[in-house]
Amino acid sequence: MTIQNSSSxxxxxxxxxxxxVTVDLLIFTILDSELxxxxxxxxxWPYENSWAIPGGFVRxxxxxxxxxxxxxxxxxxxxxxxxxxLYTFGEPDRxxxxxxxxxxxxxxxxxESRTLRAxxxxxxxxxxxxxxxxxxxxxxxxxxxxGLNRLRSKLEYSNIAYGLLPTEFRxxxxxxxxxxxxxxxxxxRNFRKKILSLGFLDSTGEKEISGAHRPAMLxxxxxxxxxxxx
Amino acid sequence: MTIQNSSSxxxxxxxxxxxxVTVDLLIFTILDSELxxxxxxxxxWPYENSWAIPGGFVRxxxxxxxxxxxxxxxxxxxxxxxxxxLYTFGEPDRxxxxxxxxxxxxxxxxxESRTLRAxxxxxxxxxxxxxxxxxxxxxxxxxxxxGLNRLRSKLEYSNIAYGLLPTEFRxxxxxxxxxxxxxxxxxxRNFRKKILSLGFLDSTGEKEISGAHRPAMLxxxxxxxxxxxx
DNA sequence: TGAATAGTGTCTTTCAGACAATATGCC
DNA sequence: GGCATATTGTCTGAAAGACACTATTCA
Numbered sequence: 001m002t003i004q005n006s007s008s009x010x011x012x013x014x015x016x017x018x019x020x021v022t023v024d025l026l027i028f029t030i031l032d033s034e035l036x037x038x039x040x041x042x043x044x045w046p047y048e049n050s051w052a053i054p055g056g057f058v059r060x061x062x063x064x065x066x067x068x069x070x071x072x073x074x075x076x077x078x079x080x081x082x083x084x085x086l087y088t089f090g091e092p093d094r095x096x097x098x099x100x101x102x103x104x105x106x107x108x109x110x111x112e113s114r115t116l117r118a119x120x121x122x123x124x125x126x127x128x129x130x131x132x133x134x135x136x137x138x139x140x141x142x143x144x145x146x147g148l149n150r151l152r153s154k155l156e157y158s159n160i161a162y163g164l165l166p167t168e169f170r171x172x173x174x175x176x177x178x179x180x181x182x183x184x185x186x187x188x189r190n191f192r193k194k195i196l197s198l199g200f201l202d203s204t205g206e207k208e209i210s211g212a213h214r215p216a217m218l219x220x221x222x223x224x225x226x227x228x229x230x
Numbered sequence: 231m232t233i234q235n236s237s238s239x240x241x242x243x244x245x246x247x248x249x250x251v252t253v254d255l256l257i258f259t260i261l262d263s264e265l266x267x268x269x270x271x272x273x274x275w276p277y278e279n280s281w282a283i284p285g286g287f288v289r290x291x292x293x294x295x296x297x298x299x300x301x302x303x304x305x306x307x308x309x310x311x312x313x314x315x316l317y318t319f320g321e322p323d324r325x326x327x328x329x330x331x332x333x334x335x336x337x338x339x340x341x342e343s344r345t346l347r348a349x350x351x352x353x354x355x356x357x358x359x360x361x362x363x364x365x366x367x368x369x370x371x372x373x374x375x376x377g378l379n380r381l382r383s384k385l386e387y388s389n390i391a392y393g394l395l396p397t398e399f400r401x402x403x404x405x406x407x408x409x410x411x412x413x414x415x416x417x418x419r420n421f422r423k424k425i426l427s428l429g430f431l432d433s434t435g436e437k438e439i440s441g442a443h444r445p446a447m448l449x450x451x452x453x454x455x456x457x458x459x460x
Numbered sequence: 461t462g463a464a465t466a467g468t469g470t471c472t473t474t475c476a477g478a479c480a481a482t483a484t485g486c487c
Numbered sequence: 488g489g490c491a492t493a494t495t496g497t498c499t500g501a502a503a504g505a506c507a508c509t510a511t512t513c514a
Contacts, residue, residue: 017290018248021320021331060247060329064320088318088333090251090294099290101251101333103318172492189495190477197475213491214484402465419468420504427502443465444511 019090019099023067024055024140026086026147027076029109030164034129035180037144038075039136041124046096047137051128053144055102068105075125077115082108082163082226086147094139104143106150108163131183155181158228159200162221168204170216171195198229249320249329253297254285254370256316256377257306259339260394264359265410267374268305269366271354276326277367281358283374285332298335305355307345312338312393312456316377324369334373336380338393361413385411388458389430392451398434400446401425428459 027038039051054075058067065083073079083105090101128134130148133141154160161177175191195201202222207215257268269281284305288297295313303309313335320331358364360378363371384390391407405421425431432452437445 016250016287019251019288019290020246021249021251057246058249058320058331060249061322063322064318064331085317087315088294090288090333092291092293101288101294103320103331170493187477187479188493189479192494193496194476209485211491212486212489214486214493216493400466417504417506418466419506422467423469424503439512441465442463442513444467444513446466 019101021058022055022100022102023058023064023071024053024102024104024143025068025071025075025107026053026104026144027072027107027109028147028151028164029114029127030111030177030180031114031127033176033180034131036127036129037133039126039128039134040075041126042137050137051126051134052137053104053140054125058103064103065105068103068107072105072107076109078109078113081110081113082106082160084150084226086143086150089139089143091139102143104147106147108160110164110166112166152181154226157230158226159198159221159223160226162224165221168206168208168218168220170208171219172216174201174219200227200229249331251288252285252330252332253288253294253301254283254332254334254373255298255301255305255337256283256334256374257302257337257339258377258381258394259344259357260341260407260410261344261357263406263410264361266357266359267363269356269358269364270305271356272367280367281356281364282367283334283370284355288333294333295335298333298337302337306339308339308343311340311343312336312390314380314456316373316380319369319373321369332373334377336377338390340394340396342396382411384456387460388456389428389451389453390456392454395451398436398438398448398450400438401449402446404431404449430457430459 025038029036029038038054040054042048042050042052054071056067056071056074058064062070064085068083068085069079072081072083086104086106088101088103092099094100094102130144133144135141136144151160155178161174164177165173171192172188174195175186175188178191179186200222201219204218204220206218208218209215255268259266259268268284270284272278272280272282284301286297286301286304288294292300294315298313298315299309302311302313316334316336318331318333322329324330324332360374363374365371366374381390385408391404394407395403401422402418404425405416405418408421409416430452431449434448434450436448438448439445
C-alpha cells in the first residue's frame, strides 16, 4: 500500500510504526596539513566509549538542513559554513536500540573558524586525521568512507575548496588543500596554470609576508557558493 | 541533546515524536525517443487527482533500498534494475497531513522490461515525457528536477546508460539515449570513437536487420554495474 | 536504383602533464 | 650571501570537436 493509493489513507497515516530520524555530521577541516574530521566520544550504551561522528534527532518542526545546522552549531559554535547532504543510511539494524534512519551531512570548516565549543555537552570531542581513524560506532565508518569519496570527487570539478580556507589565502595553501585531500603531490606550475584559468579566483593585490622568504600574493574565491566546472 | 550525549538516552529514545518516512521513486525509461518518467494519479486528499511519483512507507524491518525495490516491483512488476538513492527531502511542510521525510530513488527501466502491472492498486499510471510534465503533487517537481540533473551528469561520466537499454543494442540506439537525455544532437563519428574507446562495450558479432537498410552490429555492456571513467 | 541506416578518417584546437630556473624577502 | 618560498614557460601527447563520404540491405 502506498501513500498515493489507499482510499482511506488519511485515516491510516498514523497507524504505521515510525522510525527515528537523525542527522549525522561529517565535519571536515584542514589542520596541521592533514584532512581531519570531528569525532565525539560516546558516553552511553550502545558503543559506550567509542568514537562517533556527531549527530542528533531531527525535530518535528525543523528541516533536515536546519537540524544539521543546529547540530553543527551545538558542536562547534560555527554558522554559515559549507553544508551538503551526503546520503541517507537506513539499514534496519544499524542502531541496536531501535530503528534509526540517519541523514548524513558534510560540513567544511576553515582554519580561522575552527574552534570547539568550550561548553559542549559532549564528554569529549577531537579532530582526527582521516588517515588515522579509530574504530567508529554504528555504521559511521561507512559514512566517513562515503563522505571522503564525495569530497574528493567534488574537489576535482568544483570550487568546494572555498569551504576549507579563510577568505584570503596563498595559492600554495590552496594547493596544499588539494594535495592533502587527494593524497598525492601536485606539480606547482600545472596547478597554478589550471586553477587560475578556471576563473573563480581573484587576486586581492595584497601580499602576505610570513617569514624569511618572498611574500606571496593573496587570492580569494569570487563565489561563496558551489560552482561546477568542465 | 544528541544521541551521543544524554546519559539517560536509552530511556529517552522513544520519547520524541517521530516523522513518517517514505521512499519515492523516479522511474525513468526511454519510450518513443523520449525520456519518460512514471507518474501515478492520486486518488485521495491531499492533491487528489494530481499526478505524483510513486512511493510508499518504509517498513520497520526493511532497508531503504529494499523499500524502494518493493515499491518498484509493486508499481511495475520489474526486479533487478538499476536503482540509486537520489536525495532525501524533508521540509517540515512538504506534506500537509503530517511530517513526512522522503528518501527519493532513481530507477532505470529498459525498453524490454518496461510493462506496467495490470493489477496495480493505483488508479492510473502513465509514462510522461520529462519535457511535458503536468503539475505534480507535493514537492515532486523538485525531486524530478533533482533527478534529471543527476541522470544527466552521471550519463556523461559513467556507463549508467546500461540501465536504459536491453542487453543487446545498436550503437545508434545508445547514441539516441544520450541525445534524448542530454537534449542535444551528438556527432555520430565522435560519439562512436569516444564510446568505443572507453572499453565498456563489447561487440556481440551479431548483426540486426531491421528494415530496408544496412544491418547494424549489436553491442552489449560488459559490466552490469555502474563504473565511472575520466 | 532509391530509401534508409551503418560505418569510417583527418585535421585542428585544447588541455593535461612532465619538467627547472629565476625572483624576492628576511636573517 | 644563505635560506625559504613565490613565480613563471615550453614541449609533448592525448583527447575533443568539426566535418562528408561510402557501404549495405531491402523494396
